Amino acid sequence: MPPPAAHETHFGYRQVPLEEKQGLVDDVFRKVADRYDLMNDLMSLGLHRAWKDILAAKLNPAKSRPFAHLDVAGGTGDVAFRVAAAGGPATRVTALDVNPDMLRVGRERAGRRRGGERVTFIEGNAEALPFADDTFDGYTIAFGIRNVPRIETALTEAFRALKRGGRFLCLEFSRVDTPVLDRLYDAYSFAVIPALGKAVAGDGAPYRYLVESIRRFPGAERFRAMIADAGFARADFTRLSGGVVAIHSGWKL
Numbered sequence: 001m002p003p004p005a006a007h008e009t010h011f012g013y014r015q016v017p018l019e020e021k022q023g024l025v026d027d028v029f030r031k032v033a034d035r036y037d038l039m040n041d042l043m044s045l046g047l048h049r050a051w052k053d054i055l056a057a058k059l060n061p062a063k064s065r066p067f068a069h070l071d072v073a074g075g076t077g078d079v080a081f082r083v084a085a086a087g088g089p090a091t092r093v094t095a096l097d098v099n100p101d102m103l104r105v106g107r108e109r110a111g112r113r114r115g116g117e118r119v120t121f122i123e124g125n126a127e128a129l130p131f132a133d134d135t136f137d138g139y140t141i142a143f144g145i146r147n148v149p150r151i152e153t154a155l156t157e158a159f160r161a162l163k164r165g166g167r168f169l170c171l172e173f174s175r176v177d178t179p180v181l182d183r184l185y186d187a188y189s190f191a192v193i194p195a196l197g198k199a200v201a202g203d204g205a206p207y208r209y210l211v212e213s214i215r216r217f218p219g220a221e222r223f224r225a226m227i228a229d230a231g232f233a234r235a236d237f238t239r240l241s242g243g244v245v246a247i248h249s250g251w252k253l
């Protein structure tokens with residue numbers, strides 16, 4: 001597939017004008033919001049929980065002093081709750097998402113969880129964070145950045161909003177390049193996941209987008225270079241589960 005023209009981007013396997021992508025992505029998450037957590041467990045066979053646990057452990061928020069954390073594309077709060085639990089009593093987490101339906105589910109969950117009061121859900125866009133420069137000690141984005149139309153802009157915003165010494169971590173799908181496993185993964189992705197979406201959530205299309213968007217996302221080496229280009233030092237990544245996902249990291253120094 002050719003790379004998109006400067007004013008275009010990918011929406012799954014389709015090329016769309018840059019300014020149309022966000023609306024299409026918002027439709028996807030509006031449709032899936034109420035089944036999002038259940039579908040995550042089913043599609044990843046529960047693995048997303050372990051990946052998010054590893055992300056929070058890698059962040060290792062300070063336990064004995066205040067820690068201001070921003071979780072972008074925070075959705076229903078999975079990462080935000082884990083960071084709040086991993087930190088100390090003075091840890092505060094802001095979960096930002098562009099989609100009010102995902103935020104509604106997140107706020108409902110926060111009301112039922114211990115430590116939920118340390119998490120604030122706010123509506124906002126990863127490309128234009130509503131915060132002053134140098135505000136946060138940590139920034140995470142999990143399974144979010146590939147949905148953002150202008151990834152470079154989101155990375156520049158992450159850099160701007162972090163304090164000097166702040167940590168950037170991104171959990172995202174990556175590439176499986178182990179023989180046999182790659183074919184099994186493809187078959188599972190393209191046959192099972194949309195069918196599961198149709199059976200459980202009543203619509204296969206959002207899940208087809210999910211699978212296609214994973215294939216369009218840059219490989220780990222290229223994404224590492226994009227993170228470095230945004231200004232982050234020591235940009236690096238760790239592949240998990242045979243490359244199904246990777247955790248990318250960097251520091252604002």
Ligand SMILES: C[S@@+](CC[C@H](N)C(=O)[O-])C[C@H]1O[C@@H](n2cnc3c(N)ncnc32)[C@H](O)[C@@H]1O
Nearest residue numbers: 073074075097098099102125126142143144147
């Ligand atoms: C796959 S969900 C991930 C949710 C959560 N981080 C998790 O891991 O369970 C992707 C989220 O990205 C959000 N999103 C998409 N575009 C965004 C943008 N430009 N700014 C902020 N959030 C965005 C969607 O609304 C959705 O909640």
